[in-house]
Amino acid sequence: MPLGCAGTMISDRHVLTAAHCFIKKDCERDSLSEIFARRNWKVYYGGGCLPFARHTCSTFQQIARSVYIQKIVIPADYLTGPCLHNDIAIVTTRLRMLKLTTQMKQVTSLAKINLTRITCLREKWIFDDQICTSEMQESNICSGDSGSGLMFETDHGKWNIAGIASAGTDCRTINMAIKGIETPTNVDQLDGGIFIDVRAHNDFICQYSGLCFGKKPGNRPKIKTVLL
Numbered sequence: 090m091p092l093g094c095a096g097t098m099i100s101d102r103h104v105l106t107a108a109h110c111f112i113k114k115d116c117e118r119d120s121l122s123e124i125f126a127r128r129n130w131k132v133y134y135g136g137g138c139l140p141f142a143r144h145t146c147s148t149f150q151q152i153a154r155s156v157y158i159q160k161i162v163i164p165a166d167y168l169t170g171p172c173l174h175n176d177i178a179i180v181t182t183r184l185r186m187l188k189l190t191t192q193m194k195q196v197t198s199l200a201k202i203n204l205t206r207i208t209c210l211r212e213k214w215i216f217d218d219q220i221c222t223s224e225m226q227e228s229n230i231c232s233g234d235s236g237s238g239l240m241f242e243t244d245h246g247k248w249n250i251a252g253i254a255s256a257g258t259d260c261r262t263i264n265m266a267i268k269g270i271e272t273p274t275n276v277d278q279l280d281g282g283i284f285i286d287v288r289a290h291n292d293f294i295c296q297y298s299g300l301c302f303g304k305k306p307g308n309r310p311k312i313k314t315v316l317l
Contacts, residue, residue, distance in 0.1 A: 093233055094106055094107060094110035094233065094234075094235045094236040094237075095233065095234050095235065095236050095237035095238075095254070096132070096180065096236045096237065096238075097237070097238035097240075097250050097253075098134060098186060099250070099294070099298060099300055100298055100299070100300060101185040101186050101187075102181055102182050102184075102185055102186065103179055103180065103181055103182075103297075103298040103300070104132055104179070104180040104182070105177070105178075105179060105180075105236075105238070105250065105253060105287070105294070106177075106178050106179075106180060106235075106236030106253065107176050107177065107178060107235050107236035107253050107254065107255055107285070108163040108164070108167045108175065108176045108177055108178045109173075109176055109235065109255070110125075110178065110235055110236050111124070111125050111161055111163065111178060111317055112124050112125070112163065112167070112168065112315075112317075113125075114172055114173075116172035116173070119171075119172065121168065129157065130157070130158040131155045131156065131157055131158065132155065132156050132157075132158060132180060132182055132186070133153040133154070133155050134153060134154060134155075134156075134186050135151070135153055135154045135186070135187070136150065136151035136152050136153030136154065137150040137151060137153070138150040138151065138152050138153060139152075139153055140152055140153065140155065154186075154187065156182045156183060156184050156185075156186055157182065157183045157184070158180055158181070158182055158183070159181045159182060159183040160180075160181050160316055160317065161178055161179070161180050161181075161316070161317040162178065162179045162181070162297045162314050162315070162316055162317075163175075163177070163178045163314060163315045163317070164177065164290075164293055164312055164313070164314055164315075165312075165313040165314055165315050166313070167315075168315060173219065173255050173256055173283060173285075174218065174219075175218065175285075175290075176253070176255040176256075176285050177218075177253055177285050177287075177290050177293065178236075179293070179294065179297045179298055181297075181298075202225075202230070204222040204223055204239065204282070205222060205223040206220060206221065206222055206223075207221050207222060207223050207281050208221065209221040209281075209283070210281065217289060218285055218286050218289035218290065219255070219283050219284065219285060219286060220239065220251065220252045220283070220284040220285075220286050221281050221282070221283055221284075222239070222281055222282045222283075222284060223281055223282075224257060224258055224281050224282055230254055230257055230282060231259055234254055235254055235255070236253055236254055237253070237254045238250040238251075238252070238253065238254075239251045239252030239253070239254065239284045250287055251284070251286070251287060251288075252284030252285055252286055252287060253284055253285040253287065254282070254284055255283045255284055255285050256282065256283040257281070257282030257283060258282075291303065292309045292310055292312055293312045293314075295309055296309065296311065296312055297312075297314070
């Protein structure tokens, strides 16, 4: 992953993220364009500053911890299906990620933006597992945010994941267009962002993380996958 990706911890050994972080698809040609080989990949968590960039971090930022990745599981239908369909992956780490509840509350560099759900516009794609959201000039996700979570707060104050960042207009492209550096993007007519709806992938999540909701694990259909 040249730019890296984001993800959401759903257990002490599992991270939910996007499949395109590991296998790139050419949407125009409807084909695979690149598969990244897993070579000592790591998950960084529990801090607002990556260890290899500590010289650029503020003094109040905590250094993130890291753990090596053991395997990556992706639905097989992602490879053969329409572009962005089934764009979900589960990363399993070699060791458990430590629970840092108290420390995480002190991480002040976590970026959050508020999004509004909109009607999906791109007719050529399948939307049964997608959530489309608004995009704004002043705040938007960036390339390195792929796989990050679309979260919602329950009435009990808990945050749950609803979607996984899959596609949209890179914030840097929007900013450069606004500043007049380049003009390929009409910032007044943004198509919107696309998140993968995790509700459509409950069986996949249950099968490969052990986190099951609703039906018992034995009563769920088996999902064919690709293992990296």
